[in-house]
Amino acid sequence: MIEEGGLRRLAYGLIALTLALLTAALAGVAYSSLHSFERVLQPQLEVKAQVVAQVIGDQVDRALDAGIPLERLEGFAPFADQVVAQHPEIQRVELRDLNGRPLRSSSGNAEEEALWNDQVTVSRQGEVLGTLAVAVAPTYVTDRLRDIQTEILAILLVALFLTFEVLLVVVAMFVIEPARRLSHLLAEGEKGYFRTALVRETNDEIGRLAKAFNELIRREQERYARLLERWRALGPAQPPDLAPLLHELKDRLSNEEPTAGISGNVSDVRMPLFLFFFATELSRAFLPIFARDLYQPLPGISYEVAIALPIALYLLLVALLTPMAGALAGRTGSRRLFLLGLVPTAVGLLMTAFASDLLALILWRCVNAIGFALTSIAALDYIARAAGRTRRAEGMAIYTAAFVTAGLCGTSIGGILADRLGYHATFIIATGITLLSAIMLLINLRERGGGAAGAGTRLRLADFGLILAHRGFQLLIVAAAIPTQLLTTGYLFYATPMLLDEKGYSASIIGQVMMIYFIIMILFGVPTARLADRVGNYRLFASAGLMLAGLSALLPQLAEGATHYALWIGLSMALVGLAHAACIPAQGAILLQEAERFGGERRTAAISAYRVLERIGSVLGPLLAATLAGVYGYSWTIGLLGLYVLGCGMLFSLVSLFIKRTSANWGN
């Protein structure tokens, strides 16, 4: 009826339109604001130039009163240079004779455009001998505002990804999904079946069409219901020849409540999920720094480990609670569990805003972790039910896209907000976004009854034993999954903010640097995964990714002392992002291959157990990085983690080559 590919192209057209309008709006606002600033600041700069001229003039007067001729003030030029160096708004200082001819001046290009201020006279015992002029740099305001250019770029980038995220969901919600349902109804109707009706009747063009369909179907179903009632009322007088006809009508119509023809919309969860991840990611750029600022001595725990605890314990709790949350999802339903999970998330974030010491921060981060475990599993459960078997890949893509895009947006925006408003206010904003997620959830998600397609699998210790006894899994976990997670949390999430903060960079810059990792993951994730599918050698991609990640982590130490150090860290982030784009999907593919050996429920249990075990790396990452940093410093620590990952990559590669050569009986 309506080509879905055409509708997706429609969505991209709308995205392009939004971006064009966005760029124009931002450019217009930035340009106009700059004019406004110059209008106010320029007079203030001139007043300052006047003050500087008077102070210098007094000094020159003292020298003239001491008998030094105006033309012989040799020390004026170095003194003027000092003034210009101390006051970046001042471009030039000039001593002139009574005819206005320059006698002495600060160094610099005399031909360069300058805004000369009113001159101040210099005199000896009341006799005016010359003038002193001070020029303001005409581009001072523009130059000083230049350092927010990167922030403007970050806002544009975040808005770009937000536009993709929001408009794809909106078009799916308002156009694609209703069109798909209408197409399904039409197809059913062409075959003579009128069993289902659309649930949503919106007040737009599609909604009017949906209403017409719904009314038609409801009308026929009601007629059938009345016929059945009359048939039953006849009792023994029921004509026998009518039974097959009624049966046929029953087959073509249903006596039940009109239900949605297609199971719950997968896209419905995207916005609430994105907002949830966005709220949790806002603190990514500054959490370790926040922990350091709240540090208090904890008995038996070193300083370095103590400040890594809020991150490590959060990840540990998420790892431990996720399997339990899975079992809960089956009982409570995904919508209810999602809402339930948002409560500790909101409470945790709000109380973190008011945390005044490290213990309070750790406590509320743990509460947050409970919410994260519940909510993420609820979302996966909903996706599994709504997507069914045929759209599972699309469902997982929605989950991953929401997570990575939110990571990108949250990290950069969080850094900017922390810089301007402070850490505490940023956590309060995160709480507000969590509540917004809850509202979107209540509007978008339909509750479905408990079913078999849930994401929750009850794990047993035997499942862990199963995979740990298997060599294929051993290699994957020890040489690939754990090192990858360790580098992600140890380098990216812990050491990067600490290192850049140590170098004097603001939370805003830290957020923008960390954002690069997510951008690369988004840009290269799908293409490298497709390439890996085409090449067919997942172990190659996993090894190459690990080794590239390891090498990239050496950059911070190699670039130590370089100018624009943040750029080098950004480059390292980009390369690690590329490496992870290659190796993480490949690890997933290898996991599925290894799990296929078990089959059935054991396969699902093996995957779940693997997912829990790989989090060992993510928990250890910040703790190890913190401990090493206490001895070696952050850049060396990152390098050491890199060497470890590089070694694991080489090990994985060698063993994989061995597997390929022997190939028989592997895993038995």
Add this chain to the structure above:
Amino acid sequence: MRLSFKIAIYMVGIIASAVILLTYLTNAKFRSLQEEVERSRFLVLALDVKATAERGLALGLALEQMNNLAEILERLHEEHPEILSLQIVSDRGDSLHHVGETRAHTGLDSALDRLRLIGVRDSQPPVDISDGATFGMMLPLVNAFDQMAGVLVLRYDRAPSLAAARDVTFDQLKIAGLALLLTAVIALILTSLYLHRLSRGFARMARLLEQPDERPGQHKPADVLEGRFAKFRAQVHALEAKVAKVDAALLQADRNGHERPPPTISR
């Protein structure tokens, strides 16, 4: 509500979020820059007074003996009306020379304590003693033995700075509001044009669904869509025929079995 309008709302929402964030950031940057420019202006004056006082200290004079300082403070206060007060305070916290409204300020004592604690050096940056109503700075006055003999306290009015910031903020809000209004109008128009074909398509489908009954073969479908809807309507008619047949049979059965005619199904 039209589809294009609904989608345009989301588009404008995203643009509004970005514009608001940008406006806020640039405004915050402007305020900090403005404060910095103003502060540096008064710092120049304060450093000049400090240099004069330290020249006297280097000659062995005590701060309270330097009468020219009082004249300098008075002159500065007259030349720069934004300066609320200038004070020379001894290292024990006693006011030696002052001009303008000098009020007791708890921040002063703690700032003095801080200076005593950290020690003084040539490149000592001024200590910030601003509060809600005023900006303020404190500079140590150091003798030839690098000992703090006293401090210079300068306070200046926040009001001009706040007024300028308000003006700029108002300007920015006007610009942002205008930009958003323009964007919203353009978004509505362009989205409406862009989705016009889609909307027309759905309207046509609604008409096709509601088309009156026709005999089979009466009208050849113009395209695939019309053909499909014709097929759909034909199935509906076939279903209704079966329902009517059952209805008639039940009516007959009812007449045969009961005296009272049963209710008939009405369209």
